[in-house]
Amino acid sequence: MVAFGCLIIIFNEKREERKEAYKCAVPSPASTPSFLHFAFFHFFPINFRFLVFQLLLLCPQIHFLRRSSFSSLRSDKKMESFHRFRLWVFVFLCLMFQSGYGFYLPGSYPHKYAVGDDLWVKVNSLTSIDTEMPFSYYSLPFCKPEGGVKDNAENLGELLMGDRIENSPYRFKMYTNESDIFLCQVDKLSADQFTILKKRIDEMYQVNLILDNLPAIRFTKKEEYFLRWTGYPVGIKIQDVYYLFNHLRFNVLVHKYEETNVARVMGTGDAAEMIPPIGKEGSDKPGYMVVGFEVIPCSVLHNADLAKGLKMYNKHPSAVKCDPSTVAMPIKEGQPIAFTYEVTFEESDIKWPSRWDAYLKMEGAKVHWFSILNSLMVITFLAGIVLVIFLRTVRRDLTRYEELDKEAQAQMNEELSGWKLVVGDVFRAPSNPALLCIMAGDGVQILGMAVVTILFAALGFMSPASRGTLITGMLFFYMILGVAAGYVAVRLWRTIGFGDQKGWISVAWKAACFFPGIAFLILTTLNFLLWGSHSTGAIPFSLFVILILLWFCISVPLTLVGGYFGARAPHIEYPVRTNQIPREIPQQRYPSWLLVLGAGTLPFGTLFIELFFIMSSIWMGRVYYVFGFLFIVLILLVVVCAEVSLVLTYMHLCVEDWRWWWKSFFASGSVAIYIFLYSINYLIFDLKNLNGPVSATLYLGYSLFMVLAIMLATGTVGFLSSFWFVHYLFSSVKLD
Incomplete structure (x- = not known):
């Protein structure tokens, strides 16, 4: 609330300045690579190429250390943790020392001019x-x-x-x-x-x-x-x-x-x-x-x-x-x-x-800190609830159950209540399991791209002196992380299918095309509007071809590679058996989806202040370069999404509702709804001078694209955390 009050004060003070904000253009950065070759050495800025070469140089060293470490593990398993610790310390030191002599920002070198030049x-x-x-x-x-x-x-x-x-x-x-x-x-x-x-x-x-x-x-x-x-x-x-x-x-x-x-x-x-x-x-x-x-x-x-x-x-x-x-x-x-x-x-x-x-130079650093403090308060509150669930409820029940003899356990099984009653249905396959796996895989890819990009920007790799580096970096990391999308989607698919590998290629292919396909439709529609207006914001046809080639030649193959490893990896074993006949769900006092939609308010409260500054940077031409704050807010958002989804999953299990799969996804993913509503509010009250239906359509189209990506990322965090919680909960005790 303190942060909200500070934001309102700043909003009122800056209202008059907003009338002149059109005079402020984004100080975009410059780039050195030539776009004519469209190859790796000219397509990506040099700092990305330098990092890739560093990792390639480290591969033989890592491989040698892993072989030596694993050979010693066979003879002495007690040294396993020590060897792994040594390995990662060595990798970290190699990265530090190798980057120490090669770090500089592209486009950021000085240019000397003589008098008269x-x-x-x-x-x-x-x-x-x-x-x-x-x-x-x-x-x-x-x-x-x-x-x-x-x-x-x-x-x-x-x-x-x-x-x-x-x-x-x-x-x-x-x-x-x-x-x-x-x-x-x-x-x-x-x-x-x-x-x-x-x-x-x-x-x-x-x-x-x-x-x-x-x-x-x-x-x-x-x-x-x-x-x-x-x-x-x-x-x-x-x-x-x-x-x-x-x-x-x-x-x-x-x-x-x-x-x-x-x-x-x-x-x-x-x-x-x-x-x-x-x-x-x-x-x-x-x-x-x-x-x-x-x-x-x-x-x-x-x-x-x-x-x-x-x-x-x-x-x-x-x-x-x-x-x-x-x-x-x-x-x-x-x-x-x-x-x-x-x-x-x-x-x-x-x-x-x-x-x-x-x-x-950006003012309002105190507001960013108030936002982080506000988020920490929400996290502490939710963490307290999670702690109560684990220590007072779950642990107490499990400890009491384990202290009973076999006859008492059998009698207790007949008197089970709450979450223990759904033991035979809690891992029943959800409706549209393939879609859930695909969305989770794409969410991992988007979340990983966001974390790595913001981290690199916070560390200074994406300098404002290098125009376009941020967008290029996002695309680069998104394509590379297609491996993670395929792996997660296929392994979840095999887990839900009890280890069956059938259809993993189809799941991996759909994971590679689901979010990019929707994004392609949205951006193509908006691009036709820009083409019709003869705007330079329209993507040239040649660039369209390049993006499609990058999609099918890099992103899709990497996603299939990740799916291949996901198909070969052992699927996650359920700790309990699933009954043949689904258990009837008792009638609830209130619609469960209403609680799911309301859960998105807590993650939204974590990021809405930072969202204000980001929206002002994108649409009002203001500068945003506090990526350190943004990275902290992103980590807090992930924690809040995990806690919110975990609490709601436990609440649904306590009322004997075993259909937690999709609800855990949308419990945290519903924050996208509030972000979209905030975008509409921003359009009406902040961009009230936005001229014409074409401009409003462009704004809403880009906002829809943004909230779709946020829904997949935050929903995946909630679903995976709930899956881990449910697996841990029912693996701690055997109920027959």
Whole structure:
């Protein structure tokens, strides 16, 4: 409740800022791998490739140690735990030492510029929180580079996020201040160009510029403090008149290059290409590094006649006065528009490793801690209930049962009540067992992907300086963990079928296609809407083909491999026999599904505060980089889901309801319902300016995709924990 109160306070304080939140674009990171080869060495960022190579190098060492360990185990089983401990300690130390000399973030190395070197600004897609549909920068009548528009190499994550990075005509000279630089004069606006400009201004679209991998940032003063935004608006509407920002004032913060830079010491990989190693010609040449990129947009009325005959980068004949508090360039049909800019360089004390601090600074850390404290209180409460179940109820009954002689046990069996009465039905196969196994397998895959991705992000492997790495990493880990999905699904299938291997290929194949198939249908439908709107958020057809190839060539085979090992692994033996005739379930006082649906409120209370910040990052263009908090919340969510499902399973068994399989899954999986309801609430009250049915459909479609993944992950946690609990409960005593 304390955390909820703090969130309400922040919500009210930020309500006015939300009206201007469209000005804030996501400071997305940059990537170095080429997307043209679509192979391992160019498809995934280098930090993932480096980790894979580390694991491959460790495989022979692990294999040798396992052989030596197992040979000693045969002679002395008392040393088993010691050998295993030694093995994993060695693996951990190998990973630590091998990663110690090779760790650096892709795209995060410094670039040294000498005085007078060219600095080229790049442009990203136009973005707006009013529509959530990005568009190409050159879809508007802006100046184009002299050599033509060229696309920047992009990775999979960038393309899926809708980023389209292209070159621009904005050119600077390192540490050379310039003013009144003429860029170009666009011909008279046609009716279509005039209409599209007005539409983009009404929809509050932002222009996103990038210099040396840093997004352009601007500051606005509100009362006594400054607000920071990334990008700048296309224009502004005042009293039914549309004004265009056609003059930009840039301020580039630079820091003198330091010889002791880590990248120079390493002198390997991409850093070696960007920084001349010691001893090479030019390595001692003084230079600077870009540590900040600020922009101030202005609307300036230029004399069209003076711009005639001017070429790009010529000095404008008249001095350009940039006053951000006034606007003077109204747009009209048939009117030409001249674009100019100026740039100043400022030496800063900000060092290169700290240049992203201005983008990643997040307030509200206390709210995150209150959220964690609130979750710990819920966990403690549920843990107390579980402890009571084990110590006072289950253990007491089992201890009393074991102390009786055989005649007394037989008499007690006749007087059994509660959970002991369903001993002959508790492991009866549920309805649609194959579907349950498939959903559990997919849930393990999704949960594993989330844990590993967030952990890597918290450790710094997914730097904001590497644009698209987070999405690429999620896809990479999801495909690799197809082995776990196939193994869990098939082994559960064999357990429910009492060891029968028949049909395991079908189960593994369905596990490989169930969630990806649903996701493919949802995303394809949304992609048609984006295609129809000519948005850069639409996935290109070539990328669609690549995703399908990755699915069928990597994910599906790995899932089948996992299913093969699951079919060969021994199935889990039930501790009790199942009766031929199902036991009649007594009539309940209240619908059991009502209790199952209500159970989702506790897991939702664990994550709803963090969910607010995540939703604001995705849909409001705010920055989210507190993955350490997110990882803690994820662990707490897993614990709460397990406890909630375990308690509800025990309650159902106590009222002689042996149909616990699906109920244990949806007891924790029902949190997805509350997340979807929260998403609708967020759409109505926070994104109330969302423009048009297409944007709302996109939002709801992505939300549906998200809650489906959450339902599978949380439901799997509840089901597996309940399965372990029931197996432990009935294996502790034999009831005939």
